[in-house]
Amino acid sequence: NAGVMQNPRHLVRRRGQEARLRCSPMKGHSHVYWYRQLPEEGLKFMVYLQKENIIDESGMPKERFSAEFPKEGPSILRIQQVVRGDSAAYFCASSQSNSPLHFGNGTRLTVT
Amino acid sequence: GDSVTQMEGPVTLSEEAFLTINCTYTATGYPSLFWYVQYPGEGLQLLLKATKADDKGSNKGFEATYRKETTSFHLEKGSVQVSDSAVYFCALGDNAGNMLTFGGGTRLMVKP
Numbered sequence: 001n002a003g004v005m006q007n008p009r010h011l012v013r014r015r016g017q018e019a020r021l022r023c024s025p026m027k028g029h030s031h032v033y034w035y036r037q038l039p040e041e042g043l044k045f046m047v048y049l050q051k052e053n054i055i056d057e058s059g060m061p062k063e064r065f066s067a068e069f070p071k072e073g074p075s076i077l078r079i080q081q082v083v084r085g086d087s088a089a090y091f092c093a094s095s096q097s098n099s100p101l102h103f104g105n106g107t108r109l110t111v112t
Numbered sequence: 113g114d115s116v117t118q119m120e121g122p123v124t125l126s127e128e129a130f131l132t133i134n135c136t137y138t139a140t141g142y143p144s145l146f147w148y149v150q151y152p153g154e155g156l157q158l159l160l161k162a163t164k165a166d167d168k169g170s171n172k173g174f175e176a177t178y179r180k181e182t183t184s185f186h187l188e189k190g191s192v193q194v195s196d197s198a199v200y201f202c203a204l205g206d207n208a209g210n211m212l213t214f215g216g217g218t219r220l221m222v223k224p
Contacts, residue, residue: 042116103156104155105154
């Protein structure tokens with residue numbers, strides 16, 4: 001049973017470009033969470049999604065960031081017009097109802 | 113809002129030394145408490161958890177006791193190994209471990 005798969009592992013973008021981060025949850029999991037880890041800091045909650053629905057996006061910046069979890073395919077975290085401050089590790093986690101989170105290995109975004 | 117405070121690292125110990133990583137929290141209601149471990153280049157893995165006051169979570173020689181009176185969940189291990197070198201995160205959340213609030217993480221380095 002494959003774990004949570006995130007790709008790419010490393011992503012380099014120039015300022016102003018778009019970054020798309022993908023997350024395939026564990027098989028059978030319908031809940032997806034995105035967290036951001038800034039250098040030398042803990043993880044900060046961004047958004048919680050279920051299939052085709054955003055349940056809680058209280059941690060998402062109001063501009064440039066969006067997330068989706070379509071009926072088919074992976075969850076996508078999109079960052080438009082990236083800035084240097086977006087450089088971080090982005091972790092996806094998945095779960096089924098009332099089960100612990102399983103984390104992916106993260107995508108490390110570097111904005112140059 | 114909810115928050116978690118951990119002792120700052122890095123914590124550097126010799127092999128077989130005793131480990132304590134302090135964690136205190138602020139929360140409304142009665143959260144569950146968790147310790148996660150992050151090995152270099154990887155995502156977070158659940159290490160242990162406790163769901164109510166006076167519960168003790170334990171795994172791989174690590175343990176932590178949910179202390180409601182001191183709002184603490186300190187992580188301990190009697191004899192650390194080099195392979196325990198990692199970043200440890202204290203977190204609180206609902207019973208299933210979703211919607212987690214993380215502390216800033218404590219880096220542990222164990223020297224042979």
